[in-house]
Amino acid sequence: MNLVGLFVHSKFRIGVVLLLTAIPAIVAASPAIQDVRIASQTDSTRVVFELNETAKQKIFTLNNPLRVVIDLANTNLNTPLPDGMGLVKSLRSASHDGVLRVVLDINGSADLQSSWLEANSDYGPRLVLDLQRTGTMREGVPAVLPPIAAVNSSANSSNNSSSSLNASVDPQPIKTLPANVGNSRELVIAIDAGHGGEDPGAIGRHGLREKNVTLAIARLLKDRIDAEPGMHAMLTRDGDYFVPLRDRIDRARQFKADMFISIHADSVKDRSVTGSSVYTLSGKGATNEAARWLADRENAADLVGGVSLDNKNNLLASVLLDLTQGASMSASLDAAARVLQHLDSVGDVHHSDVQQAGFVVLKSPDIPSMLVETAFISNSDEEARLSAPKHQAQLADAILAGVREYFYVNTPPGTRLAQIKATRQARNN
Ligand SMILES: [Zn+2]
Known part of the structure; x- marks a missing residue:
């Protein structure tokens, strides 16, 4: 009786050990981009990269042609990149030495702000890039509450970063939907x-x-x-x-x-x-x-x-x-x-x-x-x-x-x- 009990006990232990060794392998899985979303308003474009976990990132801009470069360490791209929209002419990607590089080609000049949003019940962690057109009139923005731009607070949270992009190319008009007739919209x-x-x-x-x-x-x-x-x-x-x-x-x-x-x-x-x-x-x-x-x-x-x-x-x-x-x-x-x-x-x-x-x-x-x-x-x-x-x-x-x-x-x-x-x-x- 005793012998059988011991045997069962040790078998159970083996099971536990195997289970424990399996866990680190799951945790160590590398970050991956699961979804890329792009949305645009008259003078701003937002690109959201949703990942399964946060990745070490480096974001910088390059001129001629103007582009934003996002380097993500040890990251996979598990989704196709969307077509460009608004201030983002196009998106492309490449991998070198374990670094995923995503490049956004930019239309016109823009301010760039980037931040990480924590995962919640609906989404994984997201790297959010906001491009705001600079050097253009702001009157055309169909904001529900126009004064918002005037009450901009300077209190950025610490994980946000801003930079200004100066383009050598002329700002191009963003496609507006639907077609406008004269000065009035449908x-x-x-x-x-x-x-x-x-x-x-x-x-x-x-x-x-x-x-x-x-x-x-x-x-x-x-x-x-x-x-x-x-x-x-x-x-x-x-x-x-x-x-x-x-x-x-x-x-x-x-x-x-x-x-x-x-x-x-x-x-x-x-x-x-x-x-x-x-x-x-x-x-x-x-x-x-x-x-x-x-x-x-x-x-x-x-x-x-x-x-x-x-x-x-x-x-x-x-x-x-x-x-x-x-x-x-x-x-x-x-x-x-x-x-x-x-x-x-x-x-x-x-x-x-x-x-x-x-x-x-x-x-x-x-x-x-x-x-x-x-x-x-x-x-x-x-x-x-x-x-x-x-x-x-x-x-x-x-x-x-x-x-x-x-x-x-x-x-x-x-x-x-x-x-x-x-x-x-x-x-x-
Ligand atoms: Zn229904």
Whole structure:
């Protein structure tokens, strides 16, 4: 008995030893770039390198042609580099003696600021490079809160570094989206077809997939919005592929969307439930999101025309966020109520008031956003209707009617729609 006990015991020990020797091998894995993201506003471009762990880095600039060089020790590149955008003409990479070198070719002259952001629950550690155009007028920046540039604090955190790039080449204009007509811009409506790719969304009893219905309605809505004078639509996805929720709002922001509309179809166990609902972001969702943006200043930068909030103190940053979020939430409610009213004439309405929830896609603090549950795919009648092109078109018409009404009442100045309204009023007088 004793012998057997000893034997078992020592076998157990061997197991433990093996396990312990395996751990250092995992820890010693070299850093790797997992994702590279680039975003651009009128006068600023941000490049984010997301790694699995931090790497020793050296960042410097070279002239003729102007470029930023990032050397990362002992690092692998596990993702393709994106195309250039804004101030970054192109990105390329090479490896020498265990050092990964990434080179950004720069358009024009710019200030460079770089920093490491710690890993959080959503992202690994990120090396963030911000390029801010210098030597150009700042008036053209479509910032939600224009005074931000004037209240720049000099209190940089210690792991940040700044330098100025002086270019010999002339600054080139950044491609603006969408096309501007004269001096006025078109309103941009971001349409988000829910789900996609490996995420089918809800599935009806007869096999209708939510991801296909949402895309069909989104495309019909896009056609209608594009046909409206002064309006232009973009789709967060235009095919059957998966787009992470946060990427959907990031895309809308890249296109400087004036409104975000997410299209879905509802589903519940009780198959008798029918009707459409419209959601905007709940107060709790907004509060949580503000805390998130404040905790992760990388994201908050995009809120104020691409100007980083990294250097702003907490109070100033939270005041700016509050103002932006408050305005967006009341605009969202107004527009959502109009859309709901028009949906009421197409079919059943499940909730007669705009509902509030913490859906991720509604969380852009600076873009009025709504989520439309067009009908219940779990109900057989509504499933049949949702698959019919005629009904899809009616839903798109109703959403368009609500959006159009909202923007004719709340017309942002400087837009082509504002010009159209002014011309009509002059004609009527
Ligand atoms: Zn859905």
